Amino acid sequence: MPKEGILDPQGRAVKDILNEAGFDVKNVRIGKVVEVEADFLDNLNTMVENYIINPLIEDYEIL
Protein backbone atom coordinates (compact mmCIF):
# COMPACT_ATOMS: atom_id res chain seq x y z
CA MET A 1 0.00 0.00 0.00
CA PRO A 2 1.14 3.57 -0.55
CA LYS A 3 2.14 4.97 2.84
CA GLU A 4 -0.36 7.02 4.78
CA GLY A 5 -0.12 10.65 3.73
CA ILE A 6 1.32 9.97 0.27
CA LEU A 7 -0.99 11.19 -2.50
CA ASP A 8 -2.43 8.25 -4.46
CA PRO A 9 -3.81 9.69 -7.73
CA GLN A 10 -5.37 6.33 -8.75
CA GLY A 11 -7.22 6.12 -5.47
CA ARG A 12 -8.38 9.72 -5.88
CA ALA A 13 -9.76 8.99 -9.37
CA VAL A 14 -11.68 5.97 -8.08
CA LYS A 15 -12.99 7.97 -5.11
CA ASP A 16 -14.28 10.70 -7.47
CA ILE A 17 -16.15 8.11 -9.57
CA LEU A 18 -17.65 6.48 -6.48
CA ASN A 19 -18.75 9.88 -5.13
CA GLU A 20 -20.36 10.74 -8.46
CA ALA A 21 -22.19 7.42 -8.38
CA GLY A 22 -23.67 8.43 -5.04
CA PHE A 23 -21.46 6.42 -2.66
CA ASP A 24 -20.37 8.65 0.19
CA VAL A 25 -16.80 7.27 0.45
CA LYS A 26 -14.29 9.49 2.24
CA ASN A 27 -11.03 8.14 0.86
CA VAL A 28 -9.77 5.44 -1.51
CA ARG A 29 -6.22 4.12 -1.67
CA ILE A 30 -5.04 1.45 -4.07
CA GLY A 31 -2.29 -1.06 -3.32
CA LYS A 32 -1.26 -4.43 -4.67
CA VAL A 33 -1.62 -8.05 -3.72
CA VAL A 34 1.45 -10.16 -4.49
CA GLU A 35 0.70 -13.85 -4.18
CA VAL A 36 3.84 -15.91 -3.59
CA GLU A 37 3.93 -19.71 -3.57
CA ALA A 38 6.89 -21.16 -1.67
CA ASP A 39 7.78 -23.90 0.81
CA PHE A 40 9.70 -21.67 3.23
CA LEU A 41 8.50 -19.25 5.87
CA ASP A 42 11.76 -17.82 7.18
CA ASN A 43 13.22 -14.54 5.87
CA LEU A 44 9.86 -13.55 4.44
CA ASN A 45 10.14 -10.00 5.79
CA THR A 46 13.65 -9.59 4.40
CA MET A 47 12.48 -10.85 1.02
CA VAL A 48 9.49 -8.52 0.94
CA GLU A 49 11.40 -5.46 2.12
CA ASN A 50 14.32 -5.98 -0.26
CA TYR A 51 12.56 -7.24 -3.35
CA ILE A 52 8.83 -6.52 -3.29
CA ILE A 53 8.19 -3.15 -1.67
CA ASN A 54 9.98 0.19 -1.50
CA PRO A 55 9.96 0.96 2.24
CA LEU A 56 10.32 4.69 1.53
CA ILE A 57 6.86 4.88 -0.03
CA GLU A 58 5.03 1.64 0.76
CA ASP A 59 3.78 -0.35 3.76
CA TYR A 60 3.01 -4.05 3.66
CA GLU A 61 1.28 -6.80 5.51
CA ILE A 62 1.89 -10.55 5.19
CA LEU A 63 -1.42 -12.38 5.18
Added chain:
Amino acid sequence: MKIGICVFPGSNCDYDTYYIVKDILQEDAELLDYTTRNLEHLDAVILPGGFSFGDYLRPGALASKTPLGETIMNFASKGRYVLGICNGFQILTELGLLPGALLPNDNDKFICRRVNLVVENVFTAFTKKIEEKEVITLPIAHHDGRFYAPQDMLEDIEQNSQVVLRYHEENPNGSLNRIAGVCNKSGNVVGMMPHPERISEDILGGLDGLKIWHSLIA
Protein backbone atom coordinates in the same frame (compact mmCIF):
# COMPACT_ATOMS: atom_id res chain seq x y z
CA MET B 1 35.95 8.51 -22.87
CA LYS B 2 34.35 5.06 -22.79
CA ILE B 3 30.63 5.28 -22.09
CA GLY B 4 28.27 2.34 -21.58
CA ILE B 5 24.53 2.57 -22.20
CA CYS B 6 22.36 0.08 -20.31
CA VAL B 7 19.82 -2.00 -22.21
CA PHE B 8 17.15 -3.51 -20.00
CA PRO B 9 14.16 -5.34 -21.49
CA GLY B 10 11.83 -2.40 -22.18
CA SER B 11 14.44 0.37 -22.36
CA ASN B 12 13.47 2.53 -25.34
CA CYS B 13 15.81 5.52 -25.30
CA ASP B 14 18.91 3.31 -25.40
CA TYR B 15 19.64 3.81 -29.11
CA ASP B 16 18.94 7.56 -28.99
CA THR B 17 21.47 7.84 -26.19
CA TYR B 18 23.95 5.57 -27.99
CA TYR B 19 23.59 7.76 -31.09
CA ILE B 20 24.30 10.93 -29.12
CA VAL B 21 27.41 9.49 -27.49
CA LYS B 22 28.79 7.90 -30.63
CA ASP B 23 27.78 10.24 -33.47
CA ILE B 24 27.30 13.62 -31.81
CA LEU B 25 29.94 13.47 -29.07
CA GLN B 26 32.16 11.06 -31.02
CA GLU B 27 33.10 9.16 -27.89
CA ASP B 28 33.39 5.38 -27.45
CA ALA B 29 29.88 4.02 -26.91
CA GLU B 30 28.88 0.52 -25.93
CA LEU B 31 25.48 -1.02 -25.29
CA LEU B 32 25.41 -3.04 -22.07
CA ASP B 33 23.21 -6.11 -21.74
CA TYR B 34 21.35 -6.20 -18.42
CA THR B 35 22.99 -9.54 -17.53
CA THR B 36 26.54 -8.18 -17.68
CA ARG B 37 28.76 -7.60 -14.65
CA ASN B 38 31.68 -6.30 -16.65
CA LEU B 39 31.97 -2.50 -16.39
CA GLU B 40 35.63 -2.24 -15.42
CA HIS B 41 36.75 -0.78 -18.75
CA LEU B 42 34.17 2.07 -18.69
CA ASP B 43 34.43 5.66 -17.47
CA ALA B 44 30.69 6.31 -17.37
CA VAL B 45 27.40 4.43 -17.50
CA ILE B 46 24.08 5.87 -18.66
CA LEU B 47 20.75 4.31 -17.70
CA PRO B 48 18.39 5.44 -20.47
CA GLY B 49 14.68 6.12 -20.43
CA GLY B 50 11.95 3.64 -21.21
CA PHE B 51 9.85 1.13 -19.36
CA SER B 52 12.30 -1.47 -18.08
CA PHE B 53 10.49 -4.73 -17.33
CA GLY B 54 7.25 -3.02 -18.34
CA ASP B 55 7.29 -0.92 -15.16
CA TYR B 56 6.07 -4.09 -13.40
CA LEU B 57 5.94 -3.89 -9.60
CA ARG B 58 7.15 -0.25 -9.66
CA PRO B 59 9.06 1.71 -12.32
CA GLY B 60 12.72 0.69 -12.06
CA ALA B 61 12.17 -1.88 -9.33
CA LEU B 62 12.98 -5.02 -11.31
CA ALA B 63 15.86 -3.51 -13.30
CA SER B 64 17.55 -2.58 -10.01
CA LYS B 65 17.74 -6.28 -9.10
CA THR B 66 19.50 -7.42 -12.29
CA PRO B 67 23.25 -8.23 -12.50
CA LEU B 68 23.85 -4.93 -14.34
CA GLY B 69 21.84 -2.98 -11.76
CA GLU B 70 23.79 -4.50 -8.90
CA THR B 71 27.15 -3.95 -10.61
CA ILE B 72 26.37 -0.24 -11.09
CA MET B 73 26.37 0.10 -7.27
CA ASN B 74 30.00 -0.99 -7.18
CA PHE B 75 30.88 1.06 -10.27
CA ALA B 76 29.46 4.22 -8.65
CA SER B 77 31.25 3.56 -5.36
CA LYS B 78 34.56 3.89 -7.22
CA GLY B 79 33.66 7.43 -8.25
CA ARG B 80 32.90 6.58 -11.89
CA TYR B 81 30.14 8.57 -13.55
CA VAL B 82 26.55 7.34 -13.62
CA LEU B 83 23.59 9.16 -15.21
CA GLY B 84 19.99 7.96 -14.97
CA ILE B 85 17.50 9.56 -17.36
CA CYS B 86 13.77 9.19 -16.63
CA ASN B 87 13.34 5.42 -16.13
CA GLY B 88 17.09 5.37 -15.43
CA PHE B 89 16.51 7.87 -12.60
CA GLN B 90 13.78 5.61 -11.23
CA ILE B 91 16.20 2.65 -11.33
CA LEU B 92 18.87 4.64 -9.44
CA THR B 93 16.42 5.55 -6.65
CA GLU B 94 15.26 1.93 -6.44
CA LEU B 95 18.92 0.91 -6.16
CA GLY B 96 19.37 3.38 -3.33
CA LEU B 97 22.19 5.16 -5.17
CA LEU B 98 20.08 8.31 -5.18
CA PRO B 99 17.74 9.50 -2.43
CA GLY B 100 13.96 9.64 -2.76
CA ALA B 101 11.44 7.95 -5.02
CA LEU B 102 9.43 8.78 -8.14
CA LEU B 103 5.67 8.47 -7.67
CA PRO B 104 2.83 8.74 -10.22
CA ASN B 105 2.29 12.35 -11.41
CA ASP B 106 -0.21 14.17 -9.22
CA ASN B 107 -2.62 14.54 -12.17
CA ASP B 108 -2.22 10.80 -12.97
CA LYS B 109 -1.47 11.69 -16.61
CA PHE B 110 1.44 10.93 -18.88
CA ILE B 111 3.13 14.31 -19.51
CA CYS B 112 5.12 14.78 -22.72
CA ARG B 113 6.33 18.32 -23.40
CA ARG B 114 9.19 20.73 -22.85
CA VAL B 115 9.87 22.30 -19.50
CA ASN B 116 12.20 24.99 -18.25
CA LEU B 117 14.61 23.93 -15.53
CA VAL B 118 16.93 25.79 -13.21
CA VAL B 119 20.35 24.19 -12.86
CA GLU B 120 20.94 24.30 -9.10
CA ASN B 121 24.13 22.31 -8.70
CA VAL B 122 26.96 22.86 -11.18
CA PHE B 123 29.52 20.69 -9.42
CA THR B 124 28.25 17.32 -10.66
CA ALA B 125 29.79 15.24 -13.42
CA PHE B 126 26.84 16.12 -15.67
CA THR B 127 26.40 19.84 -14.98
CA LYS B 128 29.92 21.15 -14.45
CA LYS B 129 29.94 23.12 -17.73
CA ILE B 130 26.67 24.91 -16.98
CA GLU B 131 26.27 28.24 -15.20
CA GLU B 132 24.73 28.13 -11.74
CA LYS B 133 21.02 29.10 -11.86
CA GLU B 134 21.05 28.90 -15.67
CA VAL B 135 17.61 28.07 -17.06
CA ILE B 136 17.66 25.30 -19.67
CA THR B 137 14.85 23.75 -21.71
CA LEU B 138 14.54 19.97 -21.91
CA PRO B 139 11.65 17.63 -22.75
CA ILE B 140 9.96 15.45 -20.15
CA ALA B 141 7.95 12.32 -21.01
CA HIS B 142 6.76 10.37 -18.00
CA HIS B 143 3.85 9.14 -15.92
CA ASP B 144 5.85 8.58 -12.73
CA GLY B 145 7.98 11.65 -12.15
CA ARG B 146 6.66 13.06 -8.88
CA PHE B 147 9.78 13.31 -6.74
CA TYR B 148 9.12 12.32 -3.17
CA ALA B 149 11.28 11.96 -0.08
CA PRO B 150 10.30 11.88 3.59
CA GLN B 151 10.71 15.29 5.27
CA ASP B 152 14.05 14.59 6.98
CA MET B 153 15.54 13.13 3.79
CA LEU B 154 14.25 16.10 1.79
CA GLU B 155 15.95 18.51 4.20
CA ASP B 156 19.22 16.57 3.86
CA ILE B 157 18.97 16.67 0.07
CA GLU B 158 18.52 20.44 0.12
CA GLN B 159 21.21 21.06 2.74
CA ASN B 160 23.77 18.95 0.87
CA SER B 161 22.98 20.76 -2.42
CA GLN B 162 21.91 17.48 -3.97
CA VAL B 163 19.17 19.12 -6.02
CA VAL B 164 20.61 19.32 -9.55
CA LEU B 165 17.56 20.44 -11.55
CA ARG B 166 14.39 22.18 -10.44
CA TYR B 167 11.31 22.87 -12.57
CA HIS B 168 11.25 26.61 -13.30
CA GLU B 169 8.14 28.55 -12.26
CA GLU B 170 5.87 25.49 -12.52
CA ASN B 171 5.46 22.04 -11.10
CA PRO B 172 4.27 19.71 -13.88
CA ASN B 173 3.99 16.53 -11.81
CA GLY B 174 3.69 17.54 -8.15
CA SER B 175 7.33 16.91 -7.21
CA LEU B 176 8.33 18.01 -3.73
CA ASN B 177 10.30 21.30 -3.89
CA ARG B 178 9.83 21.14 -7.71
CA ILE B 179 12.75 18.69 -7.88
CA ALA B 180 13.47 17.31 -11.38
CA GLY B 181 16.93 15.87 -10.78
CA VAL B 182 19.21 14.97 -7.87
CA CYS B 183 22.75 13.71 -7.33
CA ASN B 184 24.52 11.63 -4.70
CA LYS B 185 26.68 13.36 -2.12
CA SER B 186 29.83 13.19 -4.22
CA GLY B 187 28.17 14.32 -7.45
CA ASN B 188 29.36 11.43 -9.64
CA VAL B 189 25.83 9.93 -9.79
CA VAL B 190 22.99 12.04 -11.21
CA GLY B 191 19.37 11.21 -11.97
CA MET B 192 16.93 13.43 -13.86
CA MET B 193 13.42 13.08 -15.28
CA PRO B 194 14.05 15.25 -18.40
CA HIS B 195 15.58 13.75 -21.55
CA PRO B 196 18.74 15.60 -22.70
CA GLU B 197 19.26 13.04 -25.49
CA ARG B 198 16.09 14.25 -27.19
CA ILE B 199 17.25 17.84 -27.57
CA SER B 200 20.89 17.75 -28.62
CA GLU B 201 20.61 18.62 -32.31
CA ASP B 202 19.22 21.60 -34.21
CA ILE B 203 17.05 19.34 -36.32
CA LEU B 204 15.28 18.22 -33.13
CA GLY B 205 14.59 21.79 -32.12
CA GLY B 206 17.22 22.62 -29.56
CA LEU B 207 20.68 22.12 -28.18
CA ASP B 208 20.28 22.43 -24.42
CA GLY B 209 20.80 18.69 -23.95
CA LEU B 210 24.38 19.16 -25.16
CA LYS B 211 25.13 21.12 -21.99
CA ILE B 212 24.69 17.90 -20.01
CA TRP B 213 26.77 15.84 -22.47
CA HIS B 214 29.56 18.41 -22.75
CA SER B 215 29.80 18.48 -18.95
CA LEU B 216 30.26 14.71 -18.96
CA ILE B 217 33.09 14.63 -21.49
CA ALA B 218 34.80 17.85 -20.34
